[in-house]
Amino acid sequence: MKHADKNKIESTAAPLPDGHPSVAFGKVGVLIVNLGTPDGTDYTSMRRYLREFLTDKRVIEWPRVLWYPILFGIVLNTRPGRVGKAYESIWNKERDESYLRTYTRNQSVALASSLQSHPNVQVDWAMRYGQPSIKDRLTALKDSGCERVLIFPLYPQYAASTTATVNDKAFETLQNMRWQPALRTVPPYHDDPAYVSAIANSITEHLSTLDWEPQKVIASFHGIPQSYFDKGDPYHCHCMKTMRLVREKLGWDKDKLITTFQSRFGPEEWLQPYTDETIEKLAKEGVKRIAVINPGFVSDCLETLEEIAGEAGEIFHEHGGEKFTHIPCLNDGEAGMQVIETVVRRELQGWI
Numbered sequence: 001m002k003h004a005d006k007n008k009i010e011s012t013a014a015p016l017p018d019g020h021p022s023v024a025f026g027k028v029g030v031l032i033v034n035l036g037t038p039d040g041t042d043y044t045s046m047r048r049y050l051r052e053f054l055t056d057k058r059v060i061e062w063p064r065v066l067w068y069p070i071l072f073g074i075v076l077n078t079r080p081g082r083v084g085k086a087y088e089s090i091w092n093k094e095r096d097e098s099y100l101r102t103y104t105r106n107q108s109v110a111l112a113s114s115l116q117s118h119p120n121v122q123v124d125w126a127m128r129y130g131q132p133s134i135k136d137r138l139t140a141l142k143d144s145g146c147e148r149v150l151i152f153p154l155y156p157q158y159a160a161s162t163t164a165t166v167n168d169k170a171f172e173t174l175q176n177m178r179w180q181p182a183l184r185t186v187p188p189y190h191d192d193p194a195y196v197s198a199i200a201n202s203i204t205e206h207l208s209t210l211d212w213e214p215q216k217v218i219a220s221f222h223g224i225p226q227s228y229f230d231k232g233d234p235y236h237c238h239c240m241k242t243m244r245l246v247r248e249k250l251g252w253d254k255d256k257l258i259t260t261f262q263s264r265f266g267p268e269e270w271l272q273p274y275t276d277e278t279i280e281k282l283a284k285e286g287v288k289r290i291a292v293i294n295p296g297f298v299s300d301c302l303e304t305l306e307e308i309a310g311e312a313g314e315i316f317h318e319h320g321g322e323k324f325t326h327i328p329c330l331n332d333g334e335a336g337m338q339v340i341e342t343v344v345r346r347e348l349q350g351w352i
C-alpha cells in the first residue's frame, strides 16, 4: 500500500448484526458554499434573507445593543423593498432564482462530474444565508455515508465575514451530531497559480472580444470596514496579493490595473479606494475607456451584475466616460471549474 493510501476509507465492513441500526458509511463529501441569496424578490423573502445575513456577528461586528435597534427599526423596514428591486433587475427569470444560486448549483454538478472517477466522493452545495442551508446539506451528506467532509467556502480571499462564518456554521451543525464526520475546510486560494492564471486569462480573453482597448482595467473587490482590517483581517492583503500576481502574469504596469473596493454598507469607513469614486474620478480626468473585473467573486451576483455592470457603468458615462465593459466572473465556465477542481483535488489529498 502506498503511503497516501493509508488514510483512504476502505469498505471492508462485515454485515451488521440483527437489531443493529443501519449505518451509511464509506464516502467523502465535498460541500461548496457561497454567500446566499433570497428565495424571491418580494418584501418578505428579502427581509428574511437580510435578517439572517445582517444578524450574523461575523458580518456586523457592532455591539448588538447598538446595532439591533437600527437593524430592526430602520434597515429591515427600508432595505428589503429597495434591494428587492435591484435583485429583480438581475433575476434569472428562466429558473426564478438569482444567478448566484444558478451558478453555484451548476458548479456543484460540474465538480461532481469531474470527480466521477472517485465514486465514493459526493458533491453538494449550500448557501450561508437562505436555502439550501449548510445545516441541511451537511446533515444530508453525513446521512448518506460521508465520514469525511471537505467544506469549501467559495471565496478566494479570506475574510472573517465570509470564509469564517461559513466554517462557523459547519462546525455549529456538527455540535448537534452524535456521530460527526471529520471536517476539513478549504484555505484561501488567492495566490493559487490556477486561480491567478484563470483571472489573468479571463481579462485577456474578454478584451480580445472588444474592438477597443481600455485605458484602465479596474479590479473591484467587495469591501469590508476598515476597522475589521485594523483588527487583523487578512482580506485586504489577500486582495492586493492576488492583483500583484495577476499584474505580473499579464506583464502590465501599476497604472493600467487598479485595485478598488465596492459595496460599502453603513456609515463606517471601508477599505479604500472606493470603486464608485475611482470610476467617477477617472471619467472626470478624461479617461474614456475602462473595463472592470470582480476577481473576488466566484460567481456573478447582485454585486457584480447590478452594482458594477449596471451602476458603475452609469457613473462612468454620466461623468464623461465613453466605453465601459464588465468582465464576467469565472462562474461555471471551463476555466472557473478548472480552478475549483484544482483546489478540491489538492485539499482532498489523502482522502481519495
Ligand SMILES: C=CC1=C(C)c2cc3[nH]c(cc4nc(cc5[nH]c(cc1n2)c(C)c5CCC(=O)O)C(CCC(=O)O)=C4C)c(C)c3C=C
Binding pocket: 035, 036, 037, 038, 050, 053, 059, 060, 079, 083, 098, 100, 155, 159, 161, 162, 222, 223, 224, 225, 235, 263, 265, 296, 297, 300, 301, 302, 303
Ligand atoms: C457590513 C456588511 C457587509 C460585509 C462586511 C460584507 C462583506 C462581504 N460580502 C461579500 C460578498 C457578497 N455580498 C453580497 C451582498 C451583500 N453584502 C452585504 C453586506 C456586507 N457584506 C449586504 C447587506 C448584501 C445584500 C445586498 C444588499 O442589501 O446590499 C453578495 C451578493 C449576494 C447575491 O445574492 O447576489 C455577495 C456575493 C464578500 C466577498 C465580503 C467580504 C469580503
Ligand SMILES: [Fe+2]
Binding pocket: 222, 263
Ligand atoms: Fe457583502
Ligand SMILES: [Fe+2]
Binding pocket: 236, 237
Ligand atoms: Fe497588507
